Amino acid sequence: MIDLPSQASVVVIGGGVMGCSTLYHLAKLGISDAILLERNKLTSGTTWHSAAQVRALRSTRNMTDLIRYSVSLYSSLEEETGQAVGWINKGSLSIATSQDRLIHTRRQEALAHLFGVDAHFVSQGEAKERWPLMNAEDVIGAVWSPDDGRVSPSDLCAALAKGAKARGAKIFEDTTVTGIVTQDGRVKAVETAGGTIRCDAVAICTGLWSRQVAAMGGVDVPLYPCEHFYLLTDKIDGIEGNLPTLSDHDSHLYIRDDSGGLLVGCFEPMGKPIAPEVLGESFAFGLLDEDWDHFEPMMLNALHRLPSLENAGVRMLLNGPESFTPDGSFLLGETAETRGLFLGCGMNSVGVATGGGAGMALAHCIHNGHPPFDLHEVDPTRFPGCWNNAEALAARAPEVLGKHYEITYPGRGFTSARDLRKTPLDSEWREAGAHFTQVAGWERPLYFGKTEEPELTFGKPAWFDQVAAETRHAAEVAGIFDQSTFGKIEVSGSDATTFLNQVMTNNMNRAVGRAIYTTMLNERGGIESDLTALRLATDHYRLMVGTAAIRRDLAWLKRHSDGFDVTLTNRTEELAIIGLMGPRSRNILQDLGGEKILNLSYFGSTSSNIAGIDVDAVRLSYVGEYGWEITCTVADAPHLYAAFHQAGVRPCGTLAQTAMRIEKRFLSYGHDMDTDTSPLQMGLGFAIDWDTDFIGKSALEERQAAGESNQIVTLLFDADDQIVPLGNEPVYLGTEIAGKTTSAAYGYRIGRPLALADVKLPEARTDGAVVSVDIGGIRYPAVVSTTPAFDPKGARMRG
Ligand SMILES: Cc1cc2nc3c(=O)[nH]c(=O)nc-3n(C[C@H](O)[C@H](O)[C@H](O)COP(=O)(O)OP(=O)(O)OC[C@H]3O[C@@H](n4cnc5c(N)ncnc54)[C@H](O)[C@@H]3O)c2cc1C
Numbered sequence: 001m002i003d004l005p006s007q008a009s010v011v012v013i014g015g016g017v018m019g020c021s022t023l024y025h026l027a028k029l030g031i032s033d034a035i036l037l038e039r040n041k042l043t044s045g046t047t048w049h050s051a052a053q054v055r056a057l058r059s060t061r062n063m064t065d066l067i068r069y070s071v072s073l074y075s076s077l078e079e080e081t082g083q084a085v086g087w088i089n090k091g092s093l094s095i096a097t098s099q100d101r102l103i104h105t106r107r108q109e110a111l112a113h114l115f116g117v118d119a120h121f122v123s124q125g126e127a128k129e130r131w132p133l134m135n136a137e138d139v140i141g142a143v144w145s146p147d148d149g150r151v152s153p154s155d156l157c158a159a160l161a162k163g164a165k166a167r168g169a170k171i172f173e174d175t176t177v178t179g180i181v182t183q184d185g186r187v188k189a190v191e192t193a194g195g196t197i198r199c200d201a202v203a204i205c206t207g208l209w210s211r212q213v214a215a216m217g218g219v220d221v222p223l224y225p226c227e228h229f230y231l232l233t234d235k236i237d238g239i240e241g242n243l244p245t246l247s248d249h250d251s252h253l254y255i256r257d258d259s260g261g262l263l264v265g266c267f268e269p270m271g272k273p274i275a276p277e278v279l280g281e282s283f284a285f286g287l288l289d290e291d292w293d294h295f296e297p298m299m300l301n302a303l304h305r306l307p308s309l310e311n312a313g314v315r316m317l318l319n320g321p322e323s324f325t326p327d328g329s330f331l332l333g334e335t336a337e338t339r340g341l342f343l344g345c346g347m348n349s350v351g352v353a354t355g356g357g358a359g360m361a362l363a364h365c366i367h368n369g370h371p372p373f374d375l376h377e378v379d380p381t382r383f384p385g386c387w388n389n390a391e392a393l394a395a396r397a398p399e400v401l402g403k404h405y406e407i408t409y410p411g412r413g414f415t416s417a418r419d420l421r422k423t424p425l426d427s428e429w430r431e432a433g434a435h436f437t438q439v440a441g442w443e444r445p446l447y448f449g450k451t452e453e454p455e456l457t458f459g460k461p462a463w464f465d466q467v468a469a470e471t472r473h474a475a476e477v478a479g480i481f482d483q484s485t486f487g488k489i490e491v492s493g494s495d496a497t498t499f500l501n502q503v504m505t506n507n508m509n510r511a512v513g514r515a516i517y518t519t520m521l522n523e524r525g526g527i528e529s530d531l532t533a534l535r536l537a538t539d540h541y542r543l544m545v546g547t548a549a550i551r552r553d554l555a556w557l558k559r560h561s562d563g564f565d566v567t568l569t570n571r572t573e574e575l576a577i578i579g580l581m582g583p584r585s586r587n588i589l590q591d592l593g594g595e596k597i598l599n600l601s602y603f604g605s606t607s608s609n610i611a612g613i614d615v616d617a618v619r620l621s622y623v624g625e626y627g628w629e630i631t632c633t634v635a636d637a638p639h640l641y642a643a644f645h646q647a648g649v650r651p652c653g654t655l656a657q658t659a660m661r662i663e664k665r666f667l668s669y670g671h672d673m674d675t676d677t678s679p680l681q682m683g684l685g686f687a688i689d690w691d692t693d694f695i696g697k698s699a700l701e702e703r704q705a706a707g708e709s710n711q712i713v714t715l716l717f718d719a720d721d722q723i724v725p726l727g728n729e730p731v732y733l734g735t736e737i738a739g740k741t742t743s744a745a746y747g748y749r750i751g752r753p754l755a756l757a758d759v760k761l762p763e764a765r766t767d768g769a770v771v772s773v774d775i776g777g778i779r780y781p782a783v784v785s786t787t788p789a790f791d792p793k794g795a796r797m798r799g
Pocket of ligand 1: 054
C-alpha cells in the first residue's frame, strides 16, 4: 500500500503534461509540500502519444505568451534537471493554397509583428526550399516561424517531475482520486483508496476525465473527448534528420518527420466523438481502433501534398483521445462554485505546446489567487450551466476539432449544439427572419431579413445591406435591441450600498431611481467587469452585466460579500430587457401610455406601465440614440414587442448594435478591456469615485501616479466599404507599432469603416494624427480621433 500523506497544501490530480507542469511550478513557487496523484503512470492518459508540436503563434497575445513561455522552459529544462526533453527547434511552416487562406496567413503575420513573435511571410519557392518533399504547385505563400519546435512528451513530463521533486514535491502513481470533499463552498480534502488527504487547494489536471473528476466536487466541466488521428510511416528516402513542422490547413493536415519516416496528423472537418465509457479507468497508455474509412479523405489530401507517401510503408494509423470544450479554448483557473478547486484541462489539442505556460499560470493562480496576466478567454467560469449537457457536448466537440484548422472568417459560428437557450423574443425574431449566432449558449440575432447561411469573406460582408438598413431605421425612426441575455444580478439587504461601494469604482450611493455605470476592479487595478446598476430602492440594486460574465461576476460578488448583510439573486432568466432606441421612441412611448418614463433624465430610471405591461425603464443608450432600456418579465416581453412593432419599430441585431457602439466609442468587455487594463487606460475615469474605498483603489492610485491615462482612440478609415478592419490588428505610426485595434466595424451612420484602438505611443494619440493599420498584409491609413466618431457630445442620446 502506498504511504500517502494525510495533509498537503495543494493536491494536483493527473500526471499528464498539465499536472506535471503545474506541480513543477508550484514547487518553484516554494509550495514544497504539493503532491501529484496519478491513477496509473505519468503520461498514461493522452500525453504519451502526443505529436507534441509547439507552435507559438495564436490569435491573442496572452495565449501566444503562454506558448512562448513553454518554448523557453522546454529549451532550458534539460540544463536544469539533467533530463533530456527532446526539444527540437526546427521551426514551422504554414502554407496557403487559397486566396482567403493567404489573407488569414497575412493576418497571422501581422499578429506576429504585434506580439513580437519571429514569423514572416515566405514565397512559394522559399516554402518549397524549406520542405523539399512537398508538392508546392498549388502553394501561393506561407508563414515561416523559426522559433517553433517539438518535444518528447514523456521526457518532458519526466523532466518536470524531476524538477518538482528536487524542490520537495511528491508524486504518487497508481493512486486514483475517488472523491473531492468540500465544505461551505471550499475544498477540504481528496479521497483515495489509500486514505483521505486534507488540502487547501486541488488542481484538476485529469485531461478528458476532468468532467467526471470535477463532478466529485460538485462542479460542471464542459468538455468531451474526440478521436484524433495521425499516420506514421516507415522510413522514406529523402528524410534526413529533422524537418520543420509543416501545416497545410486547407488540407486539414500537419506533417513532420518521425524516425526517418513521416507523421501526418489531421484536424478533419468533422471529428468523431467518443462515448466516455469507452475511456474508463483502465485506459492507460491506450489507443483507439484505426478507422481508415474516416481517415481516407485526409489520406488523399496527404498524398497530394506528399507524393512520396505513395510508396511509403504504413507503420500505423494512431488514434488517440483528446478533449475539446464548446468554444475551443481550454479551462484554466478557479471554479465559480468552489474556492480552492482549480481546473487545468480541456486542452483542445494544444496541451503540450501550452502545457509549460499553462502549468505556470495555474500554479500562479493557486499561489496568488489570480493569473499572471489576463486569461479571461480560458476562465472556467465563462460557460453557463446549459453546457453541463453530455448530448450538447458530444455534438459540439467534433465540430470544434474541425474548426481548429478553419479560416477564422468574421461571422464564423458553430452550427452544432444550437438552441440551448432562447431569448424571450425568440419566436418573434424567427418570424422577423433573424440570422442567429450563439453567445453563452443563447441564440442571439446577428441581423435580420436574410436567413440563409452567408458566404463568409474577409471582404465586405454578405450582411452589409441588412445591417445598414437596421442602423438607418434605428437612427431615423426607432429600433429594438434585444438585451435580454445580459445578466441581471440583484443585490439587496441593509448593507447593499456599503458592499457595492467596496466592490465598485463608482459611488453607488445615488438617489433611488438612478442608473450608475461602473467598473469592478481586482486588487491590481485591472477591470474584472463593467456594468450598469439601477438603484431600485435604498437597499436594493439591479446589476446588468455582460452576457458571458454572469457566472464569473456572481462568483466575484459572492466572494467579497462575507460579513455584509446582502443577498445576491440571479434574475437573468426571469427578466427580459428591450432596448428601444431612436428619435421616434419618445412619440411611440407617449402613444403607449408611458408618460412617466418620458420625464426621466439621462441615467434616470423608474418603474411604470407601457401598453398595460409593468416595466422598469432606464434612460440610457449603448448605441447613441435617444432611448430607453426597458425591463419586463419574460412572459410580458412578446406583448411589449408587439406594441412597439405595431408602432413601426424595427428589430436590430447585434451587428448593428456593435457598429453603433463603436461609432460612439462605447467599450466592450473582452474586446477593448480586460483584467489587466485599468479604467484610467480605457478613458473611464468618470466611473471612478476617488472618495470611496473600493477594491483596487491603491493600485489604481499607483497606476495614476505612474502616468497611466486614456489609451483608447477612434481610428477613421477612408469612406470605402471594401476596407474591412476586424480588430486585433497592429496600428503603425510610420514604421513603429503604436498599438492595436480592439474593436472594428463599418460605421453606417458616419459612412466609413472605423476601429477603436488601444494605442500606447502618445504621439499616435493626438487628434488628426495619421496612422496605418495592417489588415491582412495591406496597410490602410487612418486618422486618429480622441472623441467618438458619431455625435461626440451625445446630443442625440441625451435628447
Ligand atoms: C493524436 C494526438 C496528437 C496530439 N498532438 C499534439 C501536438 O502536436 N501538440 C500539442 O500541443 N498537443 C497535441 N495533442 C494534445 C495533447 O497531447 C493534450 O492536450 C495533452 O497531452 C493533454 O494533457 P493533460 O495533462 O491535460 O491530460 P492527460 O495527458 O490525459 O493526463 C490526465 C491524467 O489524469 C489521470 N487521471 C484521470 N482521472 C484520475 C483520477 N481520478 N485520479 C488520478 N488520476 C487521474 C489520467 O490517468 C491521466 O494520466 C495531441 C493529442 C492527440 C490525441
